[in-house]
Amino acid sequence: MRATQLYAPTLRESPAEAELVSHKLMYRAGFIRKAAGGIYSYLPLGWRTMKKIMQIIREEMDAKGGQEIMMPIMQPAELWKESGRWAVYGDEMMRLKDRHGREFALGPTHEEIVTSLIRDEVRSYKQLPLMFYQIQNKYRDEIRPRFGLMRSREFVMKDLYSFDRDVDGMNISYEKMYDAYSRIFERCGLKFRAVEADNGAIGGGHSHEFTVLAPSGESSIAYCEKCNFAASDEKAELKIIHAAPEELRPLKKVLTPDCHTIELVKNFLNVPIEKTIKAVAFMDDEERLIVAFVRGDHDVNEIKVINSVAGANHLYMAGEKLIEAANSCAGFMSPIGLNDKAIIVVDQSVMEMSNAVTGANEVDAHFINVTPRRDFDARKITVADIRMVQEGDPCPHCGEPLKMTRGIEVGQIFTLGKKYSEALNATFLDEDGTTKYFEMGCYGIGVGRTMAAAIEQNNDADGIIWARAIAPFEVVVVPVNAKDSAQLAFAEEIYNELAAAGVDVLLDDRKERAGVKFKDCDLIGYPLRVTVSPKTLDSGNVEIKVRRSEEFLNFARETCTEKILELLETL
Ligand code: ATP
Numbered sequence: 001m002r003a004t005q006l007y008a009p010t011l012r013e014s015p016a017e018a019e020l021v022s023h024k025l026m027y028r029a030g031f032i033r034k035a036a037g038g039i040y041s042y043l044p045l046g047w048r049t050m051k052k053i054m055q056i057i058r059e060e061m062d063a064k065g066g067q068e069i070m071m072p073i074m075q076p077a078e079l080w081k082e083s084g085r086w087a088v089y090g091d092e093m094m095r096l097k098d099r100h101g102r103e104f105a106l107g108p109t110h111e112e113i114v115t116s117l118i119r120d121e122v123r124s125y126k127q128l129p130l131m132f133y134q135i136q137n138k139y140r141d142e143i144r145p146r147f148g149l150m151r152s153r154e155f156v157m158k159d160l161y162s163f164d165r166d167v168d169g170m171n172i173s174y175e176k177m178y179d180a181y182s183r184i185f186e187r188c189g190l191k192f193r194a195v196e197a198d199n200g201a202i203g204g205g206h207s208h209e210f211t212v213l214a215p216s217g218e219s220s221i222a223y224c225e226k227c228n229f230a231a232s233d234e235k236a237e238l239k240i241i242h243a244a245p246e247e248l249r250p251l252k253k254v255l256t257p258d259c260h261t262i263e264l265v266k267n268f269l270n271v272p273i274e275k276t277i278k279a280v281a282f283m284d285d286e287e288r289l290i291v292a293f294v295r296g297d298h299d300v301n302e303i304k305v306i307n308s309v310a311g312a313n314h315l316y317m318a319g320e321k322l323i324e325a326a327n328s329c330a331g332f333m334s335p336i337g338l339n340d341k342a343i344i345v346v347d348q349s350v351m352e353m354s355n356a357v358t359g360a361n362e363v364d365a366h367f368i369n370v371t372p373r374r375d376f377d378a379r380k381i382t383v384a385d386i387r388m389v390q391e392g393d394p395c396p397h398c399g400e401p402l403k404m405t406r407g408i409e410v411g412q413i414f415t416l417g418k419k420y421s422e423a424l425n426a427t428f429l430d431e432d433g434t435t436k437y438f439e440m441g442c443y444g445i446g447v448g449r450t451m452a453a454a455i456e457q458n459n460d461a462d463g464i465i466w467a468r469a470i471a472p473f474e475v476v477v478v479p480v481n482a483k484d485s486a487q488l489a490f491a492e493e494i495y496n497e498l499a500a501a502g503v504d505v506l507l508d509d510r511k512e513r514a515g516v517k518f519k520d521c522d523l524i525g526y527p528l529r530v531t532v533s534p535k536t537l538d539s540g541n542v543e544i545k546v547r548r549s550e551e552f553l554n555f556a557r558e559t560c561t562e563k564i565l566e567l568l569e570t571l
């Protein structure tokens with residue numbers, strides 16, 4: 001392709017709202033344009049990269065037996081009512097009505113549609129296993145659309161759904177997808193980790209998130225350097241922290257005027273923070289009060305709290321009234337003396353503490369010398385792992401101190417079991433003549449988020465640095481002066497030769513100053529630039545700039561295509 005026929009507007013400035021470097025660079029390099037908050041158009045360069053990522057995804061899905069289909073974006077509310085998710089999905093779902101007043105959703109995900117499709121199509125175990133996938137726009141009315149394509153309201157997702165006869169089959173499908181995802185992100189040239197994840201609202205068995213490592217990422221990951229354990233901070237299971245045995249002192253109430261935070265209490269009573277017990281009061285959808293207790297230096301993990309309380313789906317901060325109704329007051333809560341209106345969840349490590357401090361369920365008073373295993377009423381509390389992981393916590397597998405890092409979730413895989421097949425009554429006839437529900441899995445990749453993550457991980461002050469596999473063009477040939485016919489002819493010759501060798505090459509035949517063209521090349525981030533100048537014409541050599549290493553190489557004209565092909569293999 002020729003640059004004179006390519007719409008690739010480069011800009012000096014980025015939009016004021018752009019915080020992330022990927023957002024700024026995608027805008028400046030002419031990849032995307034905003035239509036509304038979280039809704040974008042892709043310009044030719046951006047769409048070229050998107051298509052390359054989608055092609056890699058397709059190849060790896062197909063290699064595992066995935067079959068590409070296309071399902072409707074507009075989905076009838078009835079199916080979502082059947083699964084029960086119409087009511088619980090909340091404001092993130094884009095809803096609309098047709099002229100007859102029938103309700104629809106713009107698909108945020110496709111479990112309902114695909115399950116109903118299979119329910120109507122597949123009758124026998126002989127037709128299984130099946131893996132259907134599609135690549136299309138998804139819609140989520142995110143509370144805070146931001147960071148460009150990273151968190152948008154309309155975005156391209158690959159979603160695959162697996163249908164198996166039994167759990168073993170489902171687990172094989174899961175392994176296949178785990179493997180395919182690893183290959184996809186490797187081929188995209190990304191540094192990533194597959195981490196154990198919570199399967200959240202989607203329910204079901206196990207899950208992994210594929211996370212591209214980047215300081216700007218919204219996900220926090222705990223990992224072990226010794227045994228390869230890695231989990232999202234929400235998921236990371238924790239071991240009980242045992243405390244050294246101590247002589248137990250009798251429980252005592254003391255006055256603590258205005259000490260309504262852990263910081264204030266610890267200073268007032270002059271105790272280490274590890275000796276304090278912190279309370280966080282939540283309310284769930286049924287307006288039940290749920291009070292979580294963790295050590296003062298720990299943080300409550302809401303997902304773990306939800307998972308430990310039967311029937312809890314969402315948590316909100318509890319108001320004063322609920323707390324008062326449970327015989328307590330905010331800032332001074334304790335499991336000792338809360339009435340039956342409170343569901344009490346205590347972190348497992350709290351139960352190991354002795355001579356600690358909690359509130360006394362009355363204003364300006366705390367208990368000291370609290371020893372939970374002696375002082376808490378075991379019948380009224382649930383003990384569970386409910387805290388967030390912290391750097392240095394022992395690895396749940398090998399005990400080594402854990403490290404923390406940040407990343408961008410680009411894909412997630414789940415086993416769903418029978419959750420949707422039961423809800424939508426999707427069955428098949430098994431070999432033994434019995435009717436069974438399908439065992440399902442679902443597997444998503446954000447295509448635009450993957451493009452953005454690649455830029456987050458690969459950029460410098462001059463612009464983007466693409467891996468060859470997903471670069472909008474692999475090589476750009478730049479005659480420094482396109483008005484000079486000898487230079488242009490020489491550049492065209494190289495361009496034609498490269499194109500004939502199968503290289504995805506651009507000829508920058510614009511009659512711009514060399515400096516402008518070079519800046520554009522660096523900003524857009526083509527892996528290799530071939531420069532044609534009076535010097536190269538005289539010497540019979542061509543000059544190559546490697547974008548990533550900033551190296552300049554000189555190759556003889558005759559061997560340059562071969563050398564470029566070799567070089568591309570390494571990029
Ligand atoms: P997040 O936790 O970041 O909101 P999610 O866990 O809700 O994402 P999934 O339902 O697992 O997302 O969707 C599969 C993939 O789709 C994600 O891994 C991500 O790459 C992509 N994705 C999800 N939401 C968005 C969004 N708002 N904008 C762009 N990509 C998204």
Ligand code: MG
Pocket residue numbers: 409411412
């Ligand atoms: Mg996810």
